[in-house]
Amino acid sequence: MDKRSALQNIDATLQRIGFQYTGSGVADYSGSISVHGQPIDISLSIPDVSFVQKPRVFLKDRSQIPLETLAHVESGDGICYASGAGLPIDLYRPGEAILRILDEVKRTLELSYRGRAKLEIVDEYQQYWYPKLGVQVLLPKQQSSGGTDGFVFFASRNGQVEFLCLDRRPALRGYDVTFPEPARLRCVSEKLGPGGGIRAPKTLEDLRRWVDGQPALGVNWQVIFNELCQGLTVFFAGPNAFVGVKMEVPKEIATAILRKSIRKQSLTKLLVNRMDKVSVERYAGNWSSLDHVSSRNIPERDNFKNISVALIGGGTIGGYLSRLLVQSGAGMDGRLSIFDNQLLSEGNIGRHVLGFEYIGKPKALALKAELERFHPQVSVRAFNENALDCWSQIANCDLIIDATGEWNVQSALNDRFLAGRDFRAAALLHTWIFMNGAGVQSFLNLRDGLACFRCLKTSFDGRWRYPAGDERHVLNVQPASCGDGSYVPFSADAAVMAASLANRAALDWVSAKPGARLRTIAVDLERGRYQKPVSPTALKSCPACLGNSSSL
Structure with missing residues (x-):
């Protein structure tokens, strides 16, 4: 119409x-x-x-x-x-x-x-608080009788203030910090709301009535009053709202304190009888910590928060996968490690998560920088080395993810994983793009008697047991050119799909529901071949299983 x-x-x-x-x-x-x-x-x-x-x-x-x-x-x-x-x-x-x-x-x-x-x-109480400023909250959610101490400060970049932040320390990676002031946060399990007939306090007297009308706070007005007089910005967080207040000290009293004609310790006595004349500033907070970002969509028990992950390969697949891993909880406290010894070339950026500014730089270090720019609390370890030379660090992680798509690396990692029992790693996950982007696959190895990676293709020149495309098609390999090596062309969406498939398989493993070990997505509907998710059995003819039979 x-x-x-x-x-x-x-x-x-x-x-x-x-x-x-x-x-x-x-x-x-x-x-x-x-x-x-x-x-x-x-x-x-x-x-x-x-x-x-x-x-x-x-x-x-x-x-x-x-x-x-x-x-x-x-x-x-x-x-x-x-x-x-x-x-x-x-x-x-x-x-x-x-x-x-x-x-x-x-x-x-x-x-x-x-x-x-x-x-x-x-x-909808936070809406009715009518805050003066919004605050990005990087503190963890935790209940404590005395509250959680931190600092409120302005975070700036290139001389421009970007947001007001609440964190444990007056420092934030990637930002300049100005005007830090002490703060205290109290988290409560019950909802906040109007109290004492007050929706949004404008004065200390309003705030007193509001606090007295919030039994869930578990703290009396005198405690809050003392904290405000000490110069703290006080925040309260419930399931429905995150609100805060700061006292505006009357100008004449603030001047007298600076001149030391009035002691700051006397502030409570000076203000107790004029609370209806003293204004307060209202703030509203938004949980934005890395912990909250990841657990908001995926419950903490099912994400990577407490799982250490070794990601081998920071290329086409690994780049996108690294971002998905961080958004799924990896990268806290240095629990995500990236291994790649190659530089990003001009030809890479047509299907890589990294862009022009990183050309010529080590992929592992560039991904670390990009992920830490994504969120200031991300902490990633980057190794610009051959992954197999770092086996001790890799094997000490809970989950190893191979995103190289390179047969030699896949086979070598499979062999080392099968051969050892005296290391921490409990799972090895491979992900790769089949042929020229005909399909993508992921395979999870738990050393539990089922197939290993080499069981999927026992010889280099053999056939795949569960191909994601027609292997009779000639592989399109573009020859090397000046400044770039030969490569297999495929579109960026294939890399994104391979990364997504691996992230999903890893999350299923974390939640103790590994499901089908081999998963396939047909990317090209003409050339790709769909394979039903399956957990293949081990083959007696597999050289990896035979060579490591004593450890299985």
Whole structure:
């Protein structure tokens, strides 16, 4: 339906239910809806008849619904009638779509009348705190009777302030730190909300009433008051909100303290009788630690937080895989190690996660820099060496991932993994691109009597047991050129898919559900061959299994 027809349909629909066009936009209307039998006047603005931008609805007279019973009012966008998941509506039936939106507005207001308002305010409490500044919180979530100490500071790069940060120390890798001030965070298991009739405190007296109305804090007002007078910014974190306050010391008192005519220790006595005159600044925090980033989507027990990972190969597959591993919890406390002894060439960047700025630099070190730029709490160890010369470091990790896609390296790692029992590594995961990107595969070896990597192809010139493409096709190898070696061309999406397949297999192993050991994805639908996920049996003819039979 074209825009003009859509507007005509909307206009006819709204006029039919008593709404009137008011302008100044192309689709601005006023009318009333019935909320529990009472007419409530609203204005409706429709900026986009495709509904990518949702229509905005405002109360014309807030006295018709007492504000204290109304949870869903947004300062800029009117009544919040759609959840975070959105409200699917049909752009091909614009009149019906608008009626559905008005029904949602009515439902929202009626929920407030039924007593849900206070609960909804609590659920969205951080929104009602009206903070002066937002804070990126890098502290861990942990409950402590005395709270967690840290510092609030501005993080800058190239002379520009980028954000306000709360962390244990006034230092952040990759950023310049300015104006650090001490802070204390208290995490509680119960929800925060209005207290003592106060939603968002403006003064110390408001804050006192608010604190007294928060029994979940487990701390009395005097403790909080003392901390504020000591110059601390105090934060409170519950399941629904992360809020903070800082006391604004009256200018004359602050000046007297600087001149040492008033001792800072006397501040509590000076302010106790004028708390209604002393303002507080409000802050809102957002959990953004690496721990939170990874556990938000993957439960801690199922991610790599406490798993040490050795990633062999920082090339096409390994580059993308390294980022997925970090986003899945690896890289905390140096538990991710990358091994690659090659430099990034101009030809690499057409299908590598690294870009132009890293050309000519060691891949392992460049990936370390890129990952640590992704998040300041990432800590990666990089080895610009031949991986097989670093076997002692590799074998001391819980999980070894081979992302080289090189037959010789795959076979050598398979042999060393089978041969030893006196090392920590419990799993060896291979991932590779088949032929010229026809498909991708991953294979997990747990040394549990099932197939090893060489069981999949017992001889170099033999056939794969479970090929991801037709091996009769000639492998397209591009000859070496000036400054670059010969290579097998395939598109970047194949590398991304191989990395994703390996990350999924690794996460399944971490969660104690390794599933099928060999997994296949057909990338090229014409040349690729799908293989059902399978856990192959070991072959008696496998040279690796025969050579290491005493250790199996």
